[in-house]
Amino acid sequence: MPSYGTALFVGGTRFIGRHTVEAFLEAGYDITTVTRGEHTDPFAGRAGVTNRTGDRTVRNQLEAARDAVEPDVVVDFVGLHPGEVREATDVFADARYVYVSSGSAYVPGDVPMREDETELHPCEPEQEDDDDAETYGPRKAECDRAVFAAAEAGVEAMAVRPMLVQGPHDYTERFGYWVNRVAEHDEVLVPGDGGSLLHRVYVEDLARALLLVAEEGKPGEAYNAADRSAYSLDRSLELIADALDTAVTPVHASERELAAHDVEPSAFPLYTPEPRLVSTGKLAALGWESTPPVEYIAETARAHVDAGVTGPDESLDRDTEESVITALRAEDGE
């Protein structure tokens, strides 16, 4: 295995970056994180990790960080606009550069989505600099193309496309919504027939994927990062219940039954109306393995309960959920 000593992380000390720091520390790296300083640095005082304040959208601040750190490896957690990735691959042209992209870069539809077969979103020039959720996929796709272009110009640049990331410290609270429901209630409302399939990835496995691609990835290539084994929404609930040593009864509701209470299926975190699965063979071929869901869900569920996570603000409130469940139960004659 090649060994590199110095890593620079652009952004990310909250969730993915936080776990990735641990993975790189364990592998013996000296790490510098470059952040705007808006969140508390969880590594303050830790040997081997230095934080620099800097704004990745200002080129000379990236250059200053590069000149101070002289990184062998750069991991870019916060490249949200193609211009930023073009800039970063130029500034860090002498390092191995890993861009954290997203499964959202794909035009959805293929099951499974494959790195070198499934189409990526096109991105219009006017979409490149905006911040709308609707253009997130197109922008991530264009960032990947910026990585490929840099690789053609000789930069050792790679992209990693994670699916829905889960684990402790997940500030999005999407998985936390379900943990909270299962922890607090016997019956939980689930859209559809419970078979909704959204591919997840455990944050620590993603961290190891980033390390592996940094060291062994092929320039110009993209790698999907998702659990080797996916599972349905209902199965998520069972796994959470097992972890918390409790039981749960999912109450399935069709789109019409939800609509009768003005509830959209999209009010449920992690629900997808069509399966979203990726092929993971390319990353596995580099030697990557993933933690069995039963193990990491146990750890994650307990961490979310301890942290008092309740779910995203925009998700379904429990009062509405209970009124739907009561109405459906009346129909069931229970």
Added chain:
Amino acid sequence: MADTALVIGGTRFIGRHVVEDLLDNGYEVTIFNRGNHENPFSDVEGVDHVEGDRRNDTDLKAAALSVTPDVVIDCVAYYPEDVRVATDVFADADGYVYISSGAAYGVEEIPKREGETELCCCTDEQATDDSHESYGPRKAEGDRAIVAAAEDGVNAMSVRPCIVYGPHDYTERLDYWIDRVLNHDRVVVPGDGQNLWHRAYAEDVASALRIVAEEGEPGEAYNVGDRRLVTMEEMVDLIAEAADTDVEVVHAGERELAAAGLAADDFILYREYPHVLDTNKLAALGWESTPLAEAMERTVSEHRESDRDGGEHDPGREAEERVLGVLDTL
């Protein structure tokens, strides 16, 4: 001299496609079966027929002696003992391929992967019974017999198909859905439409069997399924496109179905938990699958010429109409 292939069983569905694929690839083919079904290749040059019962060892040995096949494709090994006998009888072939099944996997993982996902266990009682419940265990035990034969130096491999569809499919599972789409404007699909049960187009299963016979590693199993899966709703849409017609898919949840006395699994090809096979191992041998639209066009066009309607799987159009009627009023 052309290579010779022996196809055990199969003049009905998968075997029929296997014979055609082998012919297209320059093999001289002999079919070995009891002759219970009409032989569609009786007048085709390059295809011989040897009559015999694969469960009768003497018959099988006689076929091996008369044909001395380079390649054997075994379409009808339903018991582990069948595989043990066949790998012994055909120990000298360049490739013996056993048609196993995705049902050999014993746990629900997504996707199911060769060498990683656990297989069914098989008790001695299960190994010899012929119930539907022991099908997976028997197929799994057959796979283990392949591994054992390979350890003894036999060039034996397994192929694990998921639900096979295509022309001449006597199971009529997809025919039910084709019939619905051809004859009705509105069709009930249980759940929210995203149910996933991996399917494999018959011609692609045939090419997989040949490619594994030629290129496969002894003792290995290879999943086969469409490289791209479609949900139940997308399957219905694909049928409509292939048939050049329109259909409205109506999702029905468990209560909406129950109101008409139906349950989701009354609908053929609905599976409670998604069944997905990883197909990368087979693809690495150079195998590809037919684009879905093309596969469906051939399937629908042959369906139109057949007298199959999937009637045996019909949950009852009257009950379905009741569901549709109620959902109309909402």
